[in-house]
Amino acid sequence: MVGLNSSGGDDWLTDSHDGLVTDAQLEWLDDTLPELDNPLIAVHHNLPTMSDQLVQHRDNNEPEMAIPPTMREPEAFLDVLEAHDAPLLVTGHLHLPSATRERGVREIMSPTTCSFPQSYLVFDVGPDGTEIRLHPVADHEGMMLGHYERHQDSDTGKGLTDMAAIRLAQFPLVDES
Numbered sequence: 001m002v003g004l005n006s007s008g009g010d011d012w013l014t015d016s017h018d019g020l021v022t023d024a025q026l027e028w029l030d031d032t033l034p035e036l037d038n039p040l041i042a043v044h045h046n047l048p049t050m051s052d053q054l055v056q057h058r059d060n061n062e063p064e065m066a067i068p069p070t071m072r073e074p075e076a077f078l079d080v081l082e083a084h085d086a087p088l089l090v091t092g093h094l095h096l097p098s099a100t101r102e103r104g105v106r107e108i109m110s111p112t113t114c115s116f117p118q119s120y121l122v123f124d125v126g127p128d129g130t131e132i133r134l135h136p137v138a139d140h141e142g143m144m145l146g147h148y149e150r151h152q153d154s155d156t157g158k159g160l161t162d163m164a165a166i167r168l169a170q171f172p173l174v175d176e177s
Contacts, residue, residue, distance in 0.1 A: 001039070002033075020045075038088075042089075050098060053100065065159035089107045089108070091109050094160060098167050118136060129176075147165070
């Protein structure tokens with residue numbers, strides 16, 4: 001498992017909530033990936049195709065919805081992932097379950113335990129592939145309350161809640177057997 005900080009530090013990205021995988025991180029990743037078999041890479045911010053899902057939802061359903069901050073300069077990050085056939089990237093940022101593929105990289109967006117759908121992912125990686133399961137941390141009543149609270153928070157919260165509910169209704173999101 002390889003984790004990268006896309007959220008910033010004391011000396012960079014202090015002016016926004018955008019994400020960035022720095023040149024130093026990219027150089028380290030480029031040197032490290034050849035040494036690993038089937039790495040799972042984790043970074044907070046999403047790739048453009050995941051952000052595109054948000055834009056599509058807004059344009060089709062929630063015109064008042066704001067688009068949360070995105071990753072700056074994602075192409076350089078994708079170049080390194082693609083060059084090393086990195087099979088799996090786990091992201092968060094938007095707090096909802098989703099999946100996409102960009103330039104051969106499978107991105108899985110993980111929900112959070114603190115807002116709808118209050119849950120986490122478990123990855124079972126083995127010789128036959130990877131199975132990812134969602135585990136709720138709230139019962140039915142707690143999920144309904146989490147849905148209501150996030151839905152009432154703002155136009156963006158409403159849009160993200162609706163997207164999460166749609167994704168949950170579509171499970172499994174990916175079956176590449």
